[in-house]
Amino acid sequence: MQSTLTLKMTMFYGALFVAVSILSLYGTRKAIESYAESVIRREMAVGSALFDRIAILQFHQLGQAGNVLAGDFGFREAVGTGDVPTIESALHSLRGRFQLDRAIFVGVDGTLAGDLSQISVRERTQLYDALDAGQQQGIVRWAGESHMVAAARIQAPALMGWVVFARNMGPRDLQALAKLTSIDLAPQLVPRADKSGVGIKTREVEQDGKRILIQSRAVPTLIKSDRELLVLKYSLTDALASYSPILWALFGFGGLGGITAIVGAWVASRNLTKPIVALERAARKVSAGEHAEVNVETRDEIGRLARSFNRMVNAVETRERQIAHMAFHDSLTGLANRVLLREQIALALQRPGGSGFALFCLDLDNFKGVNDTLGHPTGDALLCEVATRLTQTCPNGFIARLGGDEFAIIVQDGCTSADQTGRSLVKALGRPFAVNGHRIVTGTSVGISLAPQDGRDATSLLKNADLALYRAKHDGKASHRFFESTMDAEAQARRAMEVDLHDALNKGELELHFQPLFGLSQNRVTAFEALLRWNHPVRGMVSPADFIPLAEETGLIIPIGEWVLHEACRIAGTWASDIRIAVNISPVQFRNSMLNSIVLQALARSGLEPQRLELEITESLFIDNVEATLASLHSLRALGVRVALDDFGTGYSSLSYLRSFPFDKLKIDRSFIVDLLAHDGATAIIRAITSLADALGMETTAEGVESSEQLDILRAEGCGQIQGYLFSRPIPASEVDALLCKLDEKRVAA
Ligand code: C2E
Numbered sequence: 001m002q003s004t005l006t007l008k009m010t011m012f013y014g015a016l017f018v019a020v021s022i023l024s025l026y027g028t029r030k031a032i033e034s035y036a037e038s039v040i041r042r043e044m045a046v047g048s049a050l051f052d053r054i055a056i057l058q059f060h061q062l063g064q065a066g067n068v069l070a071g072d073f074g075f076r077e078a079v080g081t082g083d084v085p086t087i088e089s090a091l092h093s094l095r096g097r098f099q100l101d102r103a104i105f106v107g108v109d110g111t112l113a114g115d116l117s118q119i120s121v122r123e124r125t126q127l128y129d130a131l132d133a134g135q136q137q138g139i140v141r142w143a144g145e146s147h148m149v150a151a152a153r154i155q156a157p158a159l160m161g162w163v164v165f166a167r168n169m170g171p172r173d174l175q176a177l178a179k180l181t182s183i184d185l186a187p188q189l190v191p192r193a194d195k196s197g198v199g200i201k202t203r204e205v206e207q208d209g210k211r212i213l214i215q216s217r218a219v220p221t222l223i224k225s226d227r228e229l230l231v232l233k234y235s236l237t238d239a240l241a242s243y244s245p246i247l248w249a250l251f252g253f254g255g256l257g258g259i260t261a262i263v264g265a266w267v268a269s270r271n272l273t274k275p276i277v278a279l280e281r282a283a284r285k286v287s288a289g290e291h292a293e294v295n296v297e298t299r300d301e302i303g304r305l306a307r308s309f310n311r312m313v314n315a316v317e318t319r320e321r322q323i324a325h326m327a328f329h330d331s332l333t334g335l336a337n338r339v340l341l342r343e344q345i346a347l348a349l350q351r352p353g354g355s356g357f358a359l360f361c362l363d364l365d366n367f368k369g370v371n372d373t374l375g376h377p378t379g380d381a382l383l384c385e386v387a388t389r390l391t392q393t394c395p396n397g398f399i400a401r402l403g404g405d406e407f408a409i410i411v412q413d414g415c416t417s418a419d420q421t422g423r424s425l426v427k428a429l430g431r432p433f434a435v436n437g438h439r440i441v442t443g444t445s446v447g448i449s450l451a452p453q454d455g456r457d458a459t460s461l462l463k464n465a466d467l468a469l470y471r472a473k474h475d476g477k478a479s480h481r482f483f484e485s486t487m488d489a490e491a492q493a494r495r496a497m498e499v500d501l502h503d504a505l506n507k508g509e510l511e512l513h514f515q516p517l518f519g520l521s522q523n524r525v526t527a528f529e530a531l532l533r534w535n536h537p538v539r540g541m542v543s544p545a546d547f548i549p550l551a552e553e554t555g556l557i558i559p560i561g562e563w564v565l566h567e568a569c570r571i572a573g574t575w576a577s578d579i580r581i582a583v584n585i586s587p588v589q590f591r592n593s594m595l596n597s598i599v600l601q602a603l604a605r606s607g608l609e610p611q612r613l614e615l616e617i618t619e620s621l622f623i624d625n626v627e628a629t630l631a632s633l634h635s636l637r638a639l640g641v642r643v644a645l646d647d648f649g650t651g652y653s654s655l656s657y658l659r660s661f662p663f664d665k666l667k668i669d670r671s672f673i674v675d676l677l678a679h680d681g682a683t684a685i686i687r688a689i690t691s692l693a694d695a696l697g698m699e700t701t702a703e704g705v706e707s708s709e710q711l712d713i714l715r716a717e718g719c720g721q722i723q724g725y726l727f728s729r730p731i732p733a734s735e736v737d738a739l740l741c742k743l744d745e746k747r748v749a750a
């Protein structure tokens with residue numbers, strides 16, 4: 001780039017200078033030419049004038065000399081007497097005295113005496129005629145040579161003749177004239193053939209490759225018919241030749257100036273393009289991802305451009321750093337993100353002779369509840385607090401937030417200290433947090449994988465720590481678990497089951513079984529509980545205890561639950577109108593905003609009266625968000641359906657919410673019923689529950705009644721309904737009628 005721009009500018013300025021030089025050289029030459037021509041013309045005018053003056057002088061002198069002789073008495077007498085020898089002698093002596101070339105006597109009768117050599121008879125006659133016509137002076141050409149001629153009249157008193165004196169006007173004489181002008185005009189007297197104009201004429205001719213300026217003008221002749229020209233010549237080429245040193249000097253200086261201009265333009269454009277080249281180089285570096293700054297100190301536009309460029313580069317780098325930081329860090333907590341964590345794991349694995357490390361995966365227990373009840377800003381603040389606490393607990397660990405309420409930590413230590421760290425983490429996050437004026441208790445579950453034995457790459461280490469975390473959560477939250485190889489197989493089995501479960505609904509592998517609830521006071525079956533069965537083509541009958549948690553985890557419980565509601569209502573619609581149907585509602589289903597409309601649809605489609613439908617929910621719903629749970633329960637109740645609390649006594653029981661929401665029924669968990677025969681205390685618990693339910697206007701159902709002894713105690717303790725193998729195991733819908741008949745018969749028999 002530098003070369004082209006510099007070259008372009010150099011060529012431009014160089015060419016400009018050369019053009020200007022050529023123009024000025026041409027102009028100078030033209031000016032010199034016209035000056036030289038004007039000088040020559042002036043000198044020619046001077047020469048011409050000089051010739052006139054000399055001619056006048058010569059004619060005057062010749063005339064004077066002639067008068068001297070014509071006035072001489074002796075001479076006149078000799079003329080009068082026709083004494084030719086005397087005339088000739090007098091002429092001869094005067095010729096010597098006045099340095100004449102010829103002295104001639106012309107008689108009135110036409111006789112001539114004196115120097116007449118080489119003058120033809122015609123020329124003599126012409127001379128006489130001219131004199132006779134009164135001519136007195138002028139140029140005459142005799143014997144091929146020009147002569148200045150002046151005549152004096154000889155009168156005594158009558159005209160007797162003329163004394164004619166002549167001086168040669170040959171090249172030498174003209175040369176003498178030329179000496180009087182400043183340049184040699186090579187004057188020449190030339191006879192002229194034509195008789196056209198007599199004015200001064202100047203023309204330029206080419207002779208032997210030279211430009212010659214020629215001026216010609218007529219000079220006065222003695223014989224009228226003669227024409228004589230004074231010709232002045234001067235070579236313009238020679239005249240200009242005298243100026244050629246100047247032109248050469250100009251040319252030389254022009255050349256020198258041209259070289260100087262080219263060098264100067266090159267240096268100037270190089271100086272100009274140097275910063276541009278530096279900018280271009282820097283820009284290329286920056287685009288290649290390197291750091292580059294331009295060092296231009298000037299205060300001109302280029303300097304300003306360079307400073308702007310540097311500012312731009314710095315801004316781009318800052319932004320790049322920010323973007324890179326954003327790409328590798330979590331914007332909320334400032335911790336590393338999953339991408340950076342994976343990189344760190346890969347680095348730690350590559351470290352030569354590395355002693356191995358532990359990878360901790362953490363998941364907050366009940367974070368969703370915090371978000372739902374206290375709002376996202378508080379949830380975010382809690383996550384920041386958690387990040388701080390993790391940093392304090394593992395100051396040497398590499399901590400990352402994987403998203404949501406998931407965190408991961410790399411700690412370089414062995415298995416025993418990993419166990420210690422896991423314990424510390426559970427403990428640290430188990431302590432209550434004070435966030436935005438709220439006291440929040442959230443535990444954490446921790447899964448741990450150890451490198452290199454649990455994985456040789458980031459993906460498997462993270463997956464295994466996640467499996468351990470899953471186990472920790474399932475084994476009861478707020479605990480830590482190490483990865484075990486069986487977890488992987490379990491996870492795979494779970495995954496396979498998940499895939500199968502996905503298809504189960506569409507393939508019609510799900511069906512409902514029904515278990516009767518026997519009303520003790522009514523002494524008849526008052527209801528059936530719908531219990532889901534999965535008739536797997538390979539696994540056989542799969543227990544809901546095995547697949548419901550998976551369906552809840554994957555969200556499949558939503559479509560499955562919807563199907564259960566529709567199916568249960570449809571079948572119950574075929575029964576006698578005094579038999580209810582109880583349907584289990586999973587917490588996941590319960591929290592789904594569509595539940596109400598699904599229940600309504602199921603009722604509408606089956607035509608079942610709402611009060612014949614009993615929804616069973618579990619106490620775990622109250623752990624998360626009591627307010628929201630109560631609101632949802634009331635809205636369900638508003639549909640006219642009944643609500644029962646399933647597995648009562650196993651979970652997070654609180655008298656306050658029993659008071660806040662009047663359940664239609666409490667289902668006493670099977671564990672209490674089993675205990676009935678084992679120790680007496682259990683009877684007291686049953687009694688307490690039934691009297692509490694009575695007080696709150698709720699019915700009671702005892703679950704899992706298998707023996708008549710249990711039945712007797714329950715009856716004695718005021719329990720309203722019995723459900724259990726004692727009466728019937730869950731049966732397919734097709735067997736319901738037969739069962740009802742059989743139970744009726746039993747009753748009749750009893
Ligand atoms: P659950 O609602 O407490 O249902 C009662 C469970 O106790 C049933 O187990 C039933 O077969 C069993 N059972 C009844 N009488 C006896 C007895 O005398 N002895 C013993 N040992 N067990 C008895 P099942 O059918 O395996 O269901 C287990 C759990 O799966 C249910 O507990 C319920 O929580 C859940 N479940 C079943 N079907 C559905 C459903 O359609 N939706 C939802 N969300 N959960 C369901």
Ligand code: MG
Binds near residue numbers: 584616646
């Ligand atoms: Mg139930």
Ligand code: MG
Binds near residue numbers: 669
């Ligand atoms: Mg139950």
